[in-house]
Amino acid sequence: MKKLLLALIAAASPAAADVNTDAVMASRPPAHLSDFGFFDDLATMTPATGVTPYEIASALFTDYAEKQRWIYTPAPAPYSTEGALDFPVGAALIKLFHYGDNLIETRVLLHQEAGWKAYAYLWNADHTDADLKLAGADLAVDTPHGTISYHVPNVNQCKGCHVDNAGNFSPIGPKIRNLNVADQLQRFVTLGVLAEAPADAPAMPNYMDETVPLPERAAAYLDINCAHCHAPGHPADTSGLYLNWEEDRPVHRGIGKHPTAAGRGSGNLDYDVVPGDPDASIIVYRISSVDPGVMMPELGRTIVHAEGVQLIRDYIASLSE
Amino acid sequence: MKRLALLALAGFAAPAAAETFFVLPGPDAETQLQEALILAQPGDTVRLGVGEFDMRNGLSLDNDDVTIAGAGMDQTVLSFRNQTGGGEGLLVTGNGAILKDFAIEDTAGDGVKSKGVDGIAMLRMRVEWTRGPNPENGGYAFYPVQSHNVLIDGVVAIGASDSGIYVGQSQDIIVRNSRGEYNVAGLEIENSYRADVNDNILTNNTGGILIFDLPDLPQQGGHDIRVFNNHSFHNATQNFAPEGNIVGIVPTGTGMLIMANHDVEVFGNTFEDNKTVNLVIASYVEETDDPNYNKHPARLHIHDNTFGTGGFEPDTGEFGTIMKDIFGVPIPQIVFDGVMPLARYFTIGSAAGDKHSIHDNINNSDNQLYGNADFIGWFGLPRWLHSMSNNVAEHHAELDPIAPAVVTIRGMDVNDTSVWKE
Numbered sequence: 001m002k003k004l005l006l007a008l009i010a011a012a013s014p015a016a017a018d019v020n021t022d023a024v025m026a027s028r029p030p031a032h033l034s035d036f037g038f039f040d041d042l043a044t045m046t047p048a049t050g051v052t053p054y055e056i057a058s059a060l061f062t063d064y065a066e067k068q069r070w071i072y073t074p075a076p077a078p079y080s081t082e083g084a085l086d087f088p089v090g091a092a093l094i095k096l097f098h099y100g101d102n103l104i105e106t107r108v109l110l111h112q113e114a115g116w117k118a119y120a121y122l123w124n125a126d127h128t129d130a131d132l133k134l135a136g137a138d139l140a141v142d143t144p145h146g147t148i149s150y151h152v153p154n155v156n157q158c159k160g161c162h163v164d165n166a167g168n169f170s171p172i173g174p175k176i177r178n179l180n181v182a183d184q185l186q187r188f189v190t191l192g193v194l195a196e197a198p199a200d201a202p203a204m205p206n207y208m209d210e211t212v213p214l215p216e217r218a219a220a221y222l223d224i225n226c227a228h229c230h231a232p233g234h235p236a237d238t239s240g241l242y243l244n245w246e247e248d249r250p251v252h253r254g255i256g257k258h259p260t261a262a263g264r265g266s267g268n269l270d271y272d273v274v275p276g277d278p279d280a281s282i283i284v285y286r287i288s289s290v291d292p293g294v295m296m297p298e299l300g301r302t303i304v305h306a307e308g309v310q311l312i313r314d315y316i317a318s319l320s321e
Numbered sequence: 322m323k324r325l326a327l328l329a330l331a332g333f334a335a336p337a338a339a340e341t342f343f344v345l346p347g348p349d350a351e352t353q354l355q356e357a358l359i360l361a362q363p364g365d366t367v368r369l370g371v372g373e374f375d376m377r378n379g380l381s382l383d384n385d386d387v388t389i390a391g392a393g394m395d396q397t398v399l400s401f402r403n404q405t406g407g408g409e410g411l412l413v414t415g416n417g418a419i420l421k422d423f424a425i426e427d428t429a430g431d432g433v434k435s436k437g438v439d440g441i442a443m444l445r446m447r448v449e450w451t452r453g454p455n456p457e458n459g460g461y462a463f464y465p466v467q468s469h470n471v472l473i474d475g476v477v478a479i480g481a482s483d484s485g486i487y488v489g490q491s492q493d494i495i496v497r498n499s500r501g502e503y504n505v506a507g508l509e510i511e512n513s514y515r516a517d518v519n520d521n522i523l524t525n526n527t528g529g530i531l532i533f534d535l536p537d538l539p540q541q542g543g544h545d546i547r548v549f550n551n552h553s554f555h556n557a558t559q560n561f562a563p564e565g566n567i568v569g570i571v572p573t574g575t576g577m578l579i580m581a582n583h584d585v586e587v588f589g590n591t592f593e594d595n596k597t598v599n600l601v602i603a604s605y606v607e608e609t610d611d612p613n614y615n616k617h618p619a620r621l622h623i624h625d626n627t628f629g630t631g632g633f634e635p636d637t638g639e640f641g642t643i644m645k646d647i648f649g650v651p652i653p654q655i656v657f658d659g660v661m662p663l664a665r666y667f668t669i670g671s672a673a674g675d676k677h678s679i680h681d682n683i684n685n686s687d688n689q690l691y692g693n694a695d696f697i698g699w700f701g702l703p704r705w706l707h708s709m710s711n712n713v714a715e716h717h718a719e720l721d722p723i724a725p726a727v728v729t730i731r732g733m734d735v736n737d738t739s740v741w742k743e
Contacts, residue, residue, distance in 0.1 A: 135356045138377070138406075151406055155359055156381035159414070165437050165467070232539070235436060238466045238490055240537040251537055251610070258607065259565050260538065263430065263460020263483050266565030282565065292379070293429030293459055298408035 018048035019072055024092050024110050033106050033121040033130040038072060038094050042129060045096065048072075052191050056178045058207045058220040061305040062097060064145050065104065070094040071174070076188075076195040081202055084171040085179070085194070087111055093171055099143045105152050106130050109162075109171055116169040118158035148302050157299055160235065161228045172228045177204040177245065204245060207311060218315035219245060221308055225297060241272055254283055255319075265294045275319035284313055339364040346372035355380055361387040369397045369423055376400065379407020379428075385416045386731055391423025394447035394477065402427040402451075409434045409464070410448075416440050417731045419743055425462075426451055432481075434464040440730040441465055442472040444743055450480030454503050456563045461487040462504070465494075467540070470728050472735050474498050482561060483568050484509035484531065488516065490540040495728045495735065497521060505562045506531045506571060507553070512538055516546045517726040527560040528571040529553030529595065534581035535567065536611035543582040547723050548590060553577055554629070555594040560638070570606060572597040572636035572644075581605045583619035583675070586723045593629025593685075597636045598644060598652045600626075602677070604660040617661055619675035622720040627683045628654040628690070647699060647709055653692030654684055655713070660696050676718035 020037040023030045030036065040046045047053060051072045059067060073091040080086060087093075093109040103123040110117045121130035122137060136154030140147055153160075163169050179185060185197035205212040207221040222230075227244035229236035239260045242252040251257045254272030259265070259282055267285035274280040286296040288309050295301070342357035344350055344367065354374070357367045363386035371392045376399050382389070389411075391397030401410050410428040413420070413435040421444035425432045432448035435441040448462035462478035465471045466489040473496045478485025485501035486508040488494050494516035500523075501507030507523030509531040510516050523529035530553055534543040553576040562569040571578060574596035579585055580603050592599035600623070605616035632652030635641035644652050661671055671677070684690045691713035698707035725736075733740040 134359055135352050136378070149405065151378075154355055154381070156355075156383045156412075156414075159383055160381065160412070163414075237539050238436070240539070257537065258567060260535065261460060261464075261466070261483070261487075261489065262563075262566060263481075264457055264563045265430070265460070266563045268456075268564040270565045291429060292404055292406050292408065299406070302406070 019050060019092075021074075021090060024072075024090060025112055027112075029110075029117070029119045029132055031132050033108075036092070036108065038070065038092070038108075043127070051094070052188070052193055054174075054179065054184060054188070054193075055181050056173045056224075057181050057204050058178060058224040059173070060224055061301055061308055063148055063150060063301050063303050064143055064305075065097040065099060065150075068096045068098075069173075071193060073193055076192050079176070079194060079196045079198065079201075081176050083175060085174050085176065087171075087174075089113055093174065099141065102141070103127050103130075104139065104141060104150060105133075107158075116162070116171065118155060118162060118169070120152050120158070122152060145303060151299070151302060153299060160299060163235075165233050165235070165237065173224070175204075177202040178224065180204070181206075208307065214311075214315050214318050217311055221311055225308065229297070254281075263293070265296075267294070273316055273319075276317060276321035278313040278316040281316050284309065284316065287312060339366065341365065342367045343370065344368070344374075345370040346374050350374045351376050351378065351380075358382045358387070358389075359384075363387070363417070366390055369399075371396045373398045373400050375403060376410070377403055377405050379404070379409050379412060381407075381412045381414065382418055383414045386418075387415060388419040388421070389423070390419075390421050393422050394424045394445055397423040398426055399423065400426045401429065404429045409459070412436065413438060413441060418442070419444065419730070421445055421743065423447075424449065428459050430459045431464045432459060432462040432478075434461070434466065435468050435471075437467045438465075439469045441468055441470070442474070442730050442735070442743060443476055444472070445475040447477040447479070448481075448485075449477070453480055454482075454505075454558050454561045455480070456482050456561050458482040460484070460566070463487065464489070465491055467491060469493055470730055471495070472728050472730060474735075476500075477502070478507070479503050481505065482563060483566055485526070486521075487511065488513055490538060491516075493726055493728050495519075495726050500524075501526055501529075503558055505558075505560055505568050507556065509533060509568070510543065510546055511535065512541050512543050513546070514540075514544055515724075515726050518546070518548045519550045521551045523551065523553040524555050525558055526556045527558050527562075527573050528568075528575035528578055529556045529592075530577040531568070531571065532577075532579045532582050532585055533567070534605070534614075536605065536609040536614035536616070541611075541614055544584045545723050545726075546582065546585045547725065548577070548585065548587045550589045552591045553595065553599075554592070557594075557596060560636075567607075570640060572638055572641040574598070574634070574636055574641075576600055576631065578603065579618060579621060581614075581616055581618055582621075583615075584622075584723060585618070585620075586622040586624075586720075588623070588625045591627045591629070592654070593627075593631060595631045596634040597632065597641045598656050599628050599631035599654045601656045601658070603658040617671075617675070618677070619671070620718065620720055621677040621679075621716075622723075623655065623677070623679045623716075624681045625683075628686060628688070630686050632688055643696075643699070644694060647694045647707075648689075648692050651686070651688040653689035653711065654686070655679060655682070655691045657691070657693045657716075658696045659693045659698070659710075663697070666697050670715075677716040678718045678720045679713050679716040 180203040188194035231244035424447040450458035460483035484506040485504035507526035576592035576595035576599035
């Protein structure tokens, strides 16, 4: 009944005419990206009506992959500063990972009756379509940073970052503070993506923006790269290290905090963050590593994010001892 | 299960029959296994063949009530020696998983981890770093964390650079009939509630059994833990924990260490040939500002244990040296650090409701049975006010037995042999 209603709403809304809403809501994911109808033309990534491109202020590092994002929603999400925006059932988030002309994968997050579902579609060699890949893959990819073994996550690994301890699956990037870029919120309201855009909406900076104070850049970097696990109620809260934007207790941000279950991830160091001493800080050791038993994040990168490491080093060096 | 079968016999439409996925060693084994773990539905079994499976990425199981079964801990081996991705060998986030009869070797990080699940059984498994003790080995072999209803039975853990069997921030736990060898800690229960640890063998580790509670974590205040009928002996492997890990404080040659925690009953165990000390009970050793944390142990009940040789060659690290300086050699069988809140230390001692009880232990060696090290006096007062004591009668509280742990997996009480046949 509800589905029918949604279908009627979708059909009635001219903004959503072209997307295959049945594919978005199907319990079994379609075999090809084209089946969703998110794009009028996959060759040019021309979005279908109702599919809106968007940007975020600070992005997760994924082996220097370039990313493009689109959202499709049957109704505007209510304004909220808590967590990711609550897009209604029927919504879809679409993210393309590529290196220049080399298209790697497009990941979709689909909001179904039973919750969000995540699937990865791998682009074929001719870039005519992308195919569903449930089990993940390791791909040799030539990038400006050398040939890497790019890892496409399997569906469980998707959950590894997107599911909280209560079992709720949610998007990570589209939080108000991370979407508050230039006039994007206002544009979202106009396009029916967001219900309202208050002038005082919070904003998180782009961590690469050097005009922003170092502590805020570092906090933004740690939030978007770490806090999907390192936050209360999320997979790595067992460590007591919380790197979400809101956390302000020094020990939980790692300052003078002993590791809990780091094993050799400690790198023979005593504290997560030692103010003034990046080389003595476990957090720097772990984000500088590509050893799977040491590296952080555990998933999503196979090479070091040199600029990110430098940012965190500079930040820790700037903290008074 | 039985009832389902009966219903089917009686002609009722049964739900879709449980499916079994077979995976054999081979070049596609990793993909096949991971796909099976994704596709398996509640009640299904993923059966692993005989041989060595070459795994490059960490495996994960998220669906509920799935069994992974091998042909035996020495017959079916998932080898991660070429691992390039994943923080552990196998991560379980689905409820009701039963893992049995296979081995995980040489993971880059931890061996098998369950996180946030209700119901996890690890049976007759082996997790090992085959090069032996090495600080480059992963931290934990068996690693249930924030999990409820945990059963670890008949497993073998070898070479972990932290703890072989480690249960953290969990509730309702049984660890039994298992062996920890050549780990820093053989077996550790940390920040956990309601655990039975029994009939395990801990030898050749740095320390045999650790019952710890640490601050600044989502679950703390570990309590209601029974440790019984275990054999912790000859734990003589030099501590090889990477620095920074709390387990690095454990002196080489420790039979058992209880730090913080309340309501712990230790009985019927045998401790022997642990060269620094057979059993230590202590407060948390580091500074902490956590207002929700109690660093002092309470209501420890230690009775009817057997102590053999021990304390004959204390570790030369900080902790071992202090004990040697205070007690001389041999170190007493049971060492109490004597630490308590200062206001109590200078007045009446531990609060009435917090007092310990130590009685009816058998001492088969020439050591003193008991020693109160009085660390507060040793570190905080002029030396002439320091008062070491060998009077075990100072711990004589009336303590009730702690209730046995109850572990229920897929609706089955694992102690009820009429339903639990794994």
